[in-house]
Amino acid sequence: MRIVILLLLGLCGVSARAACPASLDFSVRPLLGKEPVHLCDEYAGKVVLVVNTASKCGFTPQYEGLEALYRELAPRGFVVLGFPSNDFGGQEPGSEAQIGEFCRSTYGVQFPMFEKTVVHGEDAHPFYRHLIAATGKSPKWNFYKYLIDRDGQIVRVFSSMTAPSSGKLRDAIEALL
Numbered sequence: 046m047r048i049v050i051l052l053l054l055g056l057c058g059v060s061a062r063a064a065c066p067a068s069l070d071f072s073v074r075p076l077l078g079k080e081p082v083h084l085c086d087e088y089a090g091k092v093v094l095v096v097n098t099a100s101k102c103g104f105t106p107q108y109e110g111l112e113a114l115y116r117e118l119a120p121r122g123f124v125v126l127g128f129p130s131n132d133f134g135g136q137e138p139g140s141e142a143q144i145g146e147f148c149r150s151t152y153g154v155q156f157p158m159f160e161k162t163v164v165h166g167e168d169a170h171p172f173y174r175h176l177i178a179a180t181g182k183s184p185k186w187n188f189y190k191y192l193i194d195r196d197g198q199i200v201r202v203f204s205s206m207t208a209p210s211s212g213k214l215r216d217a218i219e220a221l222l
Contacts, residue, residue, distance in 0.1 A: 065089060066197020068179065071172040076129070076145050076158040084126075084172070087157075090195050092123045092221040095176065097164040099129065099136035099187035100147045107188045108152035110209030114218070115156040121222045122195065125156040128173075130164045133186050137161065164189075190214070194221045 065085035072081035096111060115125045129144050131137040137144065141161060148154035164173045165183045176191050177183045182202045190203040192214075201217050208214070 068175060068193055068197045068199055069093070071170075071175070073128075073162075073170070073172060074160040076127075076160060077141050078160075085197075088124055088126070089197065090122065092118075092195055092218060093193040094123070094125045094218065095191040095193065096125060096127055097130045097132070097162070097173075097184050097187060097189055098127045098148075098158075099131070099133065100139060100144060102134070102136040102187040104186070104188040104205050107209055108148060108154055112152055112154050112156060114209050114215075118218065118222065123218060123222060127154070127156060127158040128162040128164060128170075129158065129160075130162050130184075130187065132164055132166070132184070136187055192217055192221070 065083075066089065069084040069089055072083050074081045094111075094114070096107075098108065099105060111125050111127070115123070127148075129137045129141075139147065144161070145158065148158060162170045162173065164170065165177070169177065169183075173184075176199060179199045180191065180202050184205075186205040188205040190207065191199055192201040192203070194200050200221070203211075203214055203217075
């Protein structure tokens with residue numbers, strides 16, 4: 046069905062990007078990548094959990110649960126997007142190479158990770174500024190979560206205290222799949 050819609054849009058002279066939901070209409074460089082990817086091109090039509098991460102935080106073990114959710118639910122159209130950030134307590138001081146190695150070797154992270162990102166305040170990345178403006182909620186700490194539905198609507202925000210294994214997070218994701 047999505048292919049038919051995209052073909053029809055193309056025949057009408059409307060680009061697929063024009064149909065991109067505002068919440069995903071951003072380009073971000075993958076961790077260790079050279080070229081930015083357009084989030085809409087990669088993740089439109091999926092249920093997306095956006096998480097600001099840090100390697101030296103009390104919540105860092107959430108990587109394990111995020112990866113478990115991703116591996117289990119990816120075949121059904123779910124993705125976790127990780128955004129390392131040094132905004133809270135200087136808990137992500139490493140280089141991108143160090144972050145990538147830590148995530149892979151310690152937690153086996155395979156879900157998409159992006160460049161080190163400012164996630165709150167005046168210097169926040171435009172993607173995070175949009176998430177904050179749309180929800181009225183700025184990340185309070187590392188591992189703050191925004192849940193986006195298949196249509197690109199930001200439907201829920203979860204605090205850092207909400208573990209990936211929590212019933213309320215899991216139920217919210219399942220309801221969108």
